[in-house]
Amino acid sequence: MATIQGTAVAPGLALGPVHMVRAHTGVVPIWTIAGGDVEAEVERLEAALTEAQGQLGRQRDLVQEASGSQDAEIFSLHRMVLQDPSALDTVQRKILDERINAEGAVQALIDQLHQKLAGLEGANVRQPASDMSDPWRLVLDVLLQREREELGATEERVVLAAAELTPQVVTFMERTRILAIITERGGRFSHGAVLARSFGIPCVVGLQNLLARLERNMQVAVDGDVGTIELRPDKDAVDQFIERRRLRTLRREVLDKHAMEPAVTPDGTRVSVMVNLESMRDLDTFDVRHSDGTGLLRTEFLYMERSQFPSEEEQFRMYRRVVDAMEGRPVIIRTLDIGGDKPLSYFQTPPEANPALGWRGLRVTLEWQDLFRVQLRAIMRASAHGDLRVLLPMVTSLEEVEASHEIFDGVRAQLVGQGYEVADQIPVGIMIEVPSSVWILDQLIEIVDFVSVGTNDLTQYLLAVDRDNPFVEKLYQPLHPAMLRVLSHVAKVTKAAGKSCSVCGEVAADDAVAILLVGMGYDALSVAPNFLADLRFAIRQTTLVEAQDLAQRALAARSSQDVRALMAEAHKRLHRDLAGDEAGVSAPS
Numbered sequence: 001m002a003t004i005q006g007t008a009v010a011p012g013l014a015l016g017p018v019h020m021v022r023a024h025t026g027v028v029p030i031w032t033i034a035g036g037d038v039e040a041e042v043e044r045l046e047a048a049l050t051e052a053q054g055q056l057g058r059q060r061d062l063v064q065e066a067s068g069s070q071d072a073e074i075f076s077l078h079r080m081v082l083q084d085p086s087a088l089d090t091v092q093r094k095i096l097d098e099r100i101n102a103e104g105a106v107q108a109l110i111d112q113l114h115q116k117l118a119g120l121e122g123a124n125v126r127q128p129a130s131d132m133s134d135p136w137r138l139v140l141d142v143l144l145q146r147e148r149e150e151l152g153a154t155e156e157r158v159v160l161a162a163a164e165l166t167p168q169v170v171t172f173m174e175r176t177r178i179l180a181i182i183t184e185r186g187g188r189f190s191h192g193a194v195l196a197r198s199f200g201i202p203c204v205v206g207l208q209n210l211l212a213r214l215e216r217n218m219q220v221a222v223d224g225d226v227g228t229i230e231l232r233p234d235k236d237a238v239d240q241f242i243e244r245r246r247l248r249t250l251r252r253e254v255l256d257k258h259a260m261e262p263a264v265t266p267d268g269t270r271v272s273v274m275v276n277l278e279s280m281r282d283l284d285t286f287d288v289r290h291s292d293g294t295g296l297l298r299t300e301f302l303y304m305e306r307s308q309f310p311s312e313e314e315q316f317r318m319y320r321r322v323v324d325a326m327e328g329r330p331v332i333i334r335t336l337d338i339g340g341d342k343p344l345s346y347f348q349t350p351p352e353a354n355p356a357l358g359w360r361g362l363r364v365t366l367e368w369q370d371l372f373r374v375q376l377r378a379i380m381r382a383s384a385h386g387d388l389r390v391l392l393p394m395v396t397s398l399e400e401v402e403a404s405h406e407i408f409d410g411v412r413a414q415l416v417g418q419g420y421e422v423a424d425q426i427p428v429g430i431m432i433e434v435p436s437s438v439w440i441l442d443q444l445i446e447i448v449d450f451v452s453v454g455t456n457d458l459t460q461y462l463l464a465v466d467r468d469n470p471f472v473e474k475l476y477q478p479l480h481p482a483m484l485r486v487l488s489h490v491a492k493v494t495k496a497a498g499k500s501c502s503v504c505g506e507v508a509a510d511d512a513v514a515i516l517l518v519g520m521g522y523d524a525l526s527v528a529p530n531f532l533a534d535l536r537f538a539i540r541q542t543t544l545v546e547a548q549d550l551a552q553r554a555l556a557a558r559s560s561q562d563v564r565a566l567m568a569e570a571h572k573r574l575h576r577d578l579a580g581d582e583a584g585v586s587a588p589s
């Protein structure tokens with residue numbers, strides 16, 4: 001049994017066999033093969049090698065038929081490379097001696113070939129070198145593809161392990177089959193983390209040398225509350241784990257029982273607790289009556305799930321589905337926020353040195369207005385069926401909002417002209433996630449209907465800390481005193497203008513932080529479905545006066561650490577109220 005400490009990203013407890021995700025991470029992970037399994041691993045390699053050779057033979061025949069033998073020669077050459085006994089021996093020995101997976105051993109050979117090549121001078125030797133490694137890349141592809149097919153053939157629920165937490169890892173397989181996700185790297189506020197929380201999948205990142213310590217099907221206990229994992233837990237550890245999970249489930253049941261009750265503080269302040277959605281499937285994961293509406297529909301994920309741009313009709317149907325599902329509650333649809341770490345596979349843009357500072361969000365849609373218009377048409381058509389609002393991402397200036405309004409008005413006029421029904425009022429709000437928008441908010445607020453603070457990006461842009469870069473993870477502090485001042489400023493300016501302000505970034509999901517935000521004056525919070533009940537409960541437990549006092553004390557703090565200590569204190573109070581009876585839980589008052 002071994003415990004590894006990492007960083008908690010999504011709460012929850014899980015226990016089960018581990019499965020290493022090899023594909024779609026951009027990195028080929030290496031891990032240890034159990035002693036008794038090395039022969040089988042060599043057989044996996046040999047089978048992949050045979051299949052790769054077969055593929056090359058078929059390609060050669062096809063090309064020969066189409067354009068003659070000279071063009072087909074390259075495939076014969078590649079087949080010969082794979083028949084080289086010394087290369088095969090190197091890979092086999094690596095598996096047997098070092099007990100690593102076939103993918104890792106093949107990757108090592110590819111690296112070795114590249115190194116050899118780099119040692120040789122002259123451009124004329126480059127071509128043969130890539131010829132030497134290309135066929136081995138094909139073997140790697142075959143291994144990765146087979147793994148996916150094998151996994152797809154079973155019903156087993158697994159703990160997914162990967163080198164890095166990316167949106168691709170979180171969507172690697174059917175979400176109900178993922179017990180938990182554990183990775184070596186990944187930011188707590190990256191989009192992979194956002195998805196894990198949204199899907200309710202316990203997740204721990206920052207686990208050093210994780211993959212090298214895992215073996216296929218090894219039992220792993222994952223604690224997404226504190227950020228630890230236990231490899232091969234013994235019987236006592238499993239018993240304790242199961243007991244903790246039982247208590248956790250009981251707490252959830254109690255919270256869920258009261259989750260219909262609105263979030264009103266004991267002294268009468270009502271707060272909207274709304275839900276963040278990324279996918280149509282999210283609609284099946286919670287009871288809409290536990291929420292006061294959808295505070296953020298991240299539409300880019302709807303685009304990312306597809307292999308081409310969704311049509312107006314398709315988008316209309318999706319937005320309409322959300323509006324219908326929310327049964328009259330407001331639905332805030334954020335316009336496309338692609339770019340940065342949310343690329344669209346079918347929308348190739350030139351590589352950027354600093355994607356987070358580059359072509360992202362509103363910058364893309366204002367440039368590619370056709371894209372914007374199609375989405376706005378779909379949104380406006382859906383507006384006839386419910387309380388629909390629009391949210392613009394990555395706003396940095398007045399001009400951007402004015403330009404959006406102009407496009408918006410044009411689209412509305414066109415739709416009405418074509419006989420479509422469009423709601424009379426479609427409130428338009430902006431995300432506050434870039435510091436420039438904070439300092440011109442007094443002007444912006446005059447031309448928008450509401451604001452929603454995206455603390456995930458605001459933290460990265462205010463503190464100059466990449467939300468996805470593990471090297472600066474410690475510096476990524478959403479509760480930094482500068483962040484708190486900005487948050488308080490935004491609430492004050494918005495309230496003074498008589499408009500609504502919410503926070504839809506991940507910090508709001510922490511119940512103590514939610515109280516702090518209410519104390520600052522936020523009237524709405526939007527969180528992943530999993531956290532709705534906790535937030536409503538926390539707000540019902542805290543008077544506005546107490547929340548304001550917490551906000552005052554936090555604003556006076558001199559470091560993120562001091563703010564976190566205050567939050568820990570508030571957290572204890574909120575959670576103590578539920579720990580009482582013999583089961584470890586008592587009903588909230």
Ligand code: PEP
Nearest residue numbers: 433454455456457504505
């Ligand atoms: C944010 O930046 O806080 C936010 C809600 O948007 P996203 O996480 O999708 O960038």
Ligand code: MG
Nearest residue numbers: 433454456457
């Ligand atoms: Mg953002």
